[in-house]
Amino acid sequence: MRILKYMGMTAVLCIGITSCFKEEPLNAECDIEKAWIHYENPQESTWNLSDTVIKVYSAENTIIFKVRPGTDRTRLAPMFITTEGATIVPESGTMHDFSNGPLAYTVTSQDKDWQRIYNVAFTEEHRTVRDTIAYDFERVFLFTDPQTKKQYYKWSDLKEDGTEANNWASGNGGFSMASPSAKADEYPTTPNADGYDGKCVKLTTTKTGPLGQGARMPMAAGNLFLGSFITQTALIDALRSTHFGLPFDKKPVRFTGYYKYFPGEKFQDRYGNIEEGRVDKGAIYAILYKNHDNDGNPVVLYGDNVQTSEQIVAKAIMPEVRPTSEWTEFDLSFDYYENEIDMEDINNFKYSLAIVFSSSDQGAYFQGAIGSTLYIDKVKIICEKTK
Structure with missing residues (x-):
C-alpha cells in the first residue's frame, strides 16, 4: 500500500515538473520597435544625428528617415529591432534603393499567424x-x-x-x-x-x-x-x-x-x-x-x-x-x-x-x-x- 501511495505521489510530482517545463506559447506580436541607419558621412546626410535613430510606436506603419537634399538614397541599409521572435523581410541591414519612394517591409510574428507591413522611406527635408x-x-x-x-x-x-x-x-x-x-x-x-x-x-x-x-x-x-x-x-x-x-x-x-x-x-x-x-x-x-x-x-x-x-x-x-x-x-x-x-x-x-x-x-x-x-x-x- 505504501508503495502504491509512493508511486502515486511520484506520478503527481512528475506531472507537476512536466507542466513547469511546458513550452511557452510563441509570441504573436509582429512590430518594429526601433529603426536606425548608419551613414558614411552623417553630417552631410542628415540635419541632426538624432534623426538616424527612430523609436517606432505601435500605432505607426510608416517609418521616415529625414535626410539632407542631395543625399544618395540608392544604397541604404536600415536596421530594425522587432518584437521577440519576429522575422522581417527584407532582412534588417540589407542594402536597398530608396530613391524612388518607400520600400515595404513585412514583419511576421514568431507564431507565424500574424503579419504587419511597414513602409520605410528616406525623404529629403528641405x-x-x-x-x-x-x-x-x-x-x-x-x-x-x-x-x-x-x-x-x-x-x-x-x-x-x-x-x-x-x-x-x-x-x-x-x-x-x-x-x-x-x-x-x-x-x-x-x-x-x-x-x-x-x-x-x-x-x-x-x-x-x-x-x-x-x-x-x-x-x-x-x-x-x-x-x-x-x-x-x-x-x-x-x-x-x-x-x-x-x-x-x-x-x-x-x-x-x-x-x-x-x-x-x-x-x-x-x-x-x-x-x-x-x-x-x-x-x-x-x-x-x-x-x-x-x-x-x-x-x-x-x-x-x-x-x-x-x-x-x-x-x-x-x-x-x-x-x-x-x-x-x-x-x-x-x-x-x-x-x-x-x-x-x-x-x-x-x-x-x-x-x-x-x-x-x-x-x-x-x-x-x-x-x-x-x-x-x-x-x-x-x-x-x-x-
Missing part, C-alpha cells in the same frame, strides 16, 4: 522657402488605428515640394481606447464643412465610455496639435502620450487664424464633480523650443511641460478664448525669452514649433465641460523674412 506657413485643414482623411482597429479623423498638409507632411495629431487615438464603440463623427476631434472658408476643425469636449470612466478619464477634450500622439500609453500616462512640436526652420513672429467657441454648461473635475460657477475655457497657443538639450539629446515637450519647459524660447498664447458664435480672428505675437536666436541652429532644424488647440484648457487633466466646442480655421505662422 529648408522652408515661404515666410508665411498656412494651414487650412482641407486635407482630412479617415485613419484606421493599427492598435485599436478603430477609425477616426486625421489631418495633414502638403510640403512645399508637394509631399505629404502628416504633421497634425490629436487625442482621438486615446478616445478610441476609452470609447471603443464610438463612431468617427462622435470623436472629440472631427472635420466640419462650415468653416471660415471651406472645411474647418471642430473640437468638442466629449464624455468617454466605461473604460475611460474606470481610468478616471471621464472626458476627452477635443484637441489638435503639431506633433504626434502615442496611442498605446494613452490610458496609462495621458500627459506623456502627447508629443508636442515638429522641427521648424524659421523664426516665427506672429500666429493668426479664426475661431468660434461655445463653452459647455457644467464644468466638472476628473471625478465627475460639478464645480458651480466655473466656466470652461478653450486654448489657442504656439510654442517655439529647442529640440536638443546641451548634451545633444533630442527633446520633445509633453502635456505636463508644453508651456513650462526650460527649452522654450518663445510663446504666442491667446490669453482668453472668448465665447463667440461668429468667426473671430486672432492675431498673436511671439514673445521671445531670449534676445538672440541661433539662426544656424534654426537653419538646421534644431528648434521645434508646437501649435495647440483645445476645447478645454484643462482637458489634459480631464477637467472641463462636456459639450465645450472650439472651431478652428485658416491658421498662419508668419515668420521673419529671410534676408
Whole structure:
C-alpha cells in the first residue's frame, strides 16, 4: 500500500515538473520597435544625428528617415529591432534603393499567424522657402488605428515640394481606447464643412465610455496639435502620450487664424464633480523650443511641460478664448525669452514649433465641460523674412 501511495505521489510530482517545463506559447506580436541607419558621412546626410535613430510606436506603419537634399538614397541599409521572435523581410541591414519612394517591409510574428507591413522611406527635408506657413485643414482623411482597429479623423498638409507632411495629431487615438464603440463623427476631434472658408476643425469636449470612466478619464477634450500622439500609453500616462512640436526652420513672429467657441454648461473635475460657477475655457497657443538639450539629446515637450519647459524660447498664447458664435480672428505675437536666436541652429532644424488647440484648457487633466466646442480655421505662422 505504501508503495502504491509512493508511486502515486511520484506520478503527481512528475506531472507537476512536466507542466513547469511546458513550452511557452510563441509570441504573436509582429512590430518594429526601433529603426536606425548608419551613414558614411552623417553630417552631410542628415540635419541632426538624432534623426538616424527612430523609436517606432505601435500605432505607426510608416517609418521616415529625414535626410539632407542631395543625399544618395540608392544604397541604404536600415536596421530594425522587432518584437521577440519576429522575422522581417527584407532582412534588417540589407542594402536597398530608396530613391524612388518607400520600400515595404513585412514583419511576421514568431507564431507565424500574424503579419504587419511597414513602409520605410528616406525623404529629403528641405529648408522652408515661404515666410508665411498656412494651414487650412482641407486635407482630412479617415485613419484606421493599427492598435485599436478603430477609425477616426486625421489631418495633414502638403510640403512645399508637394509631399505629404502628416504633421497634425490629436487625442482621438486615446478616445478610441476609452470609447471603443464610438463612431468617427462622435470623436472629440472631427472635420466640419462650415468653416471660415471651406472645411474647418471642430473640437468638442466629449464624455468617454466605461473604460475611460474606470481610468478616471471621464472626458476627452477635443484637441489638435503639431506633433504626434502615442496611442498605446494613452490610458496609462495621458500627459506623456502627447508629443508636442515638429522641427521648424524659421523664426516665427506672429500666429493668426479664426475661431468660434461655445463653452459647455457644467464644468466638472476628473471625478465627475460639478464645480458651480466655473466656466470652461478653450486654448489657442504656439510654442517655439529647442529640440536638443546641451548634451545633444533630442527633446520633445509633453502635456505636463508644453508651456513650462526650460527649452522654450518663445510663446504666442491667446490669453482668453472668448465665447463667440461668429468667426473671430486672432492675431498673436511671439514673445521671445531670449534676445538672440541661433539662426544656424534654426537653419538646421534644431528648434521645434508646437501649435495647440483645445476645447478645454484643462482637458489634459480631464477637467472641463462636456459639450465645450472650439472651431478652428485658416491658421498662419508668419515668420521673419529671410534676408
